[in-house]
Amino acid sequence: QVQLVESGGGLVQPGGSLRVSCAASGFTFSLSxxxxxxxxxxxERELVATISSxxxxxxxxxxxxxxxxxxxxxxxxxxxxQMNSLKPEDTAVYYCNAVGRPGWGQGTQVTxxx
Numbered sequence: 001q002v003q004l005v006e007s008g009g010g011l012v013q014p015g016g017s018l019r020v021s022c023a024a025s026g027f028t029f030s031l032s033x034x035x036x037x038x039x040x041x042x043x044e045r046e047l048v049a050t051i052s053s054x055x056x057x058x059x060x061x062x063x064x065x066x067x068x069x070x071x072x073x074x075x076x077x078x079x080x081x082q083m084n085s086l087k088p089e090d091t092a093v094y095y096c097n098a099v100g101r102p103g104w105g106q107g108t109q110v111t112x113x114x
Contacts, residue, residue, distance in 0.1 A: 002026045002103035004096050009108030017084045020108050022096030023077060030054075030074040033099040036081045038092035039107075046092075049081060050099070064090075086112045 008020040024034070033052050039045040049070040050059045058070050069082040079096055093107035 002098055002101050004098070004103060004105035006094060006096055006105045006108040009094060009110045011111045011113065012086055013114050014086060014088060014112055016086050016112070017082070018086065018110060019080060019082045020094050020110065021081075022079045022105065024079065024096070024098065025077060026103075027098060027101060029077040029098075032101065034070075034072060034079040035097045035099055036070060036079070037095045037097060038090075038110075039095070040089075040092040043092075045095070048094070051079065083110070086110075088112050 003025045005023045006020060012018050031053050033050060035050045036048045037045050038048050048061050048064055049068060051070045051072055055072050060068060067085045072079045091110060091112050093109050095104055095107045
């Protein structure tokens with residue numbers, strides 16, 4: 001079955017950078033588009049970024065456009081989210097997801113605070 005393991009979260013000051021990773025298994029990763037979502041306390045889960053199976057098409061939420069970059073390594077079954085110019089409102093648990101497939105990982109906490 002689909003297994004997704006997120007890592008790389010932590011505490012960072014406003015304006016800082018962080019990269020989170022997602023290791024995927026249980027499906028043909030190279031044929032699946034991937035997404036990053038986030039969920040802040042008391043809020044609904046929000047779509048942050050999407051990358052196509054080959055990596056050639058990427059889409060971002062308006063709130064992170066120009067600051068976040070999604071990428072993938074199909075040889076390593078890994079999807080990454082590079083987050084720059086972080087703001088306190090980026091604080092959330094970040095999850096990856098395989099488009100069209102059920103299953104979520106445990107998420108990784110990102111906290112932006114001074």
